[in-house]
Amino acid sequence: MTAAVLAQLQIQDPNEGGASCVAENGFCPAWIADNFDRYLGPLGEHVFLTVVSVVIGFTIAMALALLAHRRRWLTGPIITTTGIMYAIPSVAAFFLLQPITGLGNQTAIVALVSYTLLIIFRNITDGLRNVPAEIVDAAKGQGLTDGQILRRVELPLAVPEIMAGLRIAFSTTVGLATLAVFAGGGGLGSEILTDRFFQSNVVVAGGLAVLLAAGFDLILLAVQKAITPWQRGVPA
């Protein structure tokens, strides 16, 4: 207790205090300021892992959702399969994949993609399914083909739910990507693991991951607002 209080007080001294703070394993702003640069690379890798995984996951999930939209019976099997993938403990997945895909980012990405599928697939299919029947009927009755109904009516109206799925997928993936280090991937996780008992290190690396998740969420929210002008000022 006394040591901790001392450590806090010592932070006030930027020169000597820094080293002492590190020795005491405290929260050391001076050390963080000096060493912040080393987190930028891993942060970039983390962004890369997340974006690539969600984009691939979104592409696959969208293809599966469109398939299931035409052939309803496929919905069950797809949800079961992606559900099993989602249920595999993430650390286990990173290890399990290594014999097949080796060590590195590709293994991490395969695992991360597999976690996004269920979330995104469900949200796309829910979004498409929640388009009111009378709107589809009106579209059909005016002579839109099935493809035109999908592109011009169903997908645009499913945007809010699809975006909700993407936001969950991004937050989840940012979190899971901190474990990519177990698959030999980079990212903020490797920084955490390098010095996982040093408080300042863990706080910075972890904090950046949290900020990253929040950043993605805000960007997606802004995008959603921009592409759904019809929802503005309208009660849900």
Add this chain to the structure above:
Amino acid sequence: MPEPSHAVELEFRDVSKRYPGSEESVIEHLSFDVPAGEICVLVGPSGCGKTTAMRMVNRMIDITDGDILLGGESVKAKSAAELRRSIGYAIQQIGLFPHLTIADNIATVPKLLGWDKARTRDRVDELLELVSLDPAETRDRYPAQLSGGMRQRVGVARALAADPPLMLMDEPFGAIDPINRERLQNEFLRLQAEIRKTIVFVTHDIDEAIKMGDKVAVLKKGGVLAQYAAPAELLMAPADQFVEDFVGADRALKRLALQRVRDIDLWKAAVVQVGDPVDEARAKIADSDLPIPLLVDSERRPIGWLSEGAMRAERIRRDLRSPAEPLVELDDILRDALSDLLASETRYAPVIDSRGAVTGILSLEVISHVLHDHSLSTSVASNYDLMPAP
């Protein structure tokens, strides 16, 4: 720019609908013609197949047997999507696209048909005006920002966008409150008098059917056509017990809704002015259908019913037994006129023309005579034919 309005004849030719695995027909050998430019109302209790019959016209539902012809051409001749683009489609739930502006909603079919932007924009504005909406104010809004009645009008405008010769309307005013429904119905009848489309109109409400239809097709369970006739004929000569029950016990009263005061023979009034010789007035009374003289001003506008005392002197004095209320106008619907009489607890009322001058007397006896008389004849004017008599 507006293209010449056109309409086509619609012909149901022995049309049946059965669903696979079901013995019972939904539609059974349905045959009738709708002349170009007329409103045909399909009416019947739920489960009578009226919506199914309508949806077979634009092939939202496939025809099992028989054929439907549009201007002599089978609806099966074109692809379903192409056919539907040439048929206006309005449904009770409206089904506007919430993510598109009103202008884009209305432009749905023109866009599918590849109209250029300028033509589409002009057409959208023209249609918004046609359905009594302000283009500048409405065009760029989203459906959720409009009231139910406005959305319904946009739905009609959208159905009319590419000037289709035929319109299908499935309970288009069903979800609107009674006051606005009445208004939209009247508006639509005025609109139809202008555009003269062939229209198939589905409703479960016999009053709406009688009001809207040039022809009414009454369907019963299993999609069997019980009667196909003009509204007046339906009320005067129901084909069977089912139709009689369906049009209701008050069908005599409903018939009154189809006629205007000007269509019937009124009583002759004894019309007098202050200062007229009493002898002259007594002669008029003898010649009229009502023994009570009506005092009018110099423009023949009714002032009131004269009392006995007014005729005691040599000249008519202004001495009223009661004011001339209610006043009935020549263009009033008989049902409304009767309602006025009943509300005023009187047996007769002066009828005035558009200038306010007396043209006759409407009485309960006259109305009762009309009901009796017309149950034998079928010469009743079309309900929305507002053309003045020649």
